[in-house]
Amino acid sequence: MLRVISALVKIGLASLITGAVLSALNLSAAELLAEIGMTPDRIFTLLQEGATWAIPNIVLGSMVIVPIWFVTYLLRPPRN
Structure with missing residues (x-):
């Protein structure tokens, strides 16, 4: 941190x-x-378009990755 x-x-x-x-x-x-x-307006528009594209893909990917991570986390041997 x-x-x-x-x-x-x-x-x-x-x-x-x-x-x-x-x-x-x-x-x-x-x-x-x-x-x-x-222009500042064009940059704002590009940021909005990027977010519009990225957010659904992040959600879709997390629907696959998070369960795999959780199962892997549960099956790891315990730490001392």
Whole structure:
């Protein structure tokens, strides 16, 4: 758990420093998105489409994986 928290703190710190540098260079998120031909609305739409595709597949896969994991968990030898 400590590794996950450490990684999240490092990512947050790196993002903060990068954002500060880009802000000092007078760059904004909207300008960067415009450079690559995207808009915030288009990104939101892509995220919605991705979630619409991913959620049913995750549920379907978990209907197979979770029972297999549970049976495997029950059949493992006990730990000391």
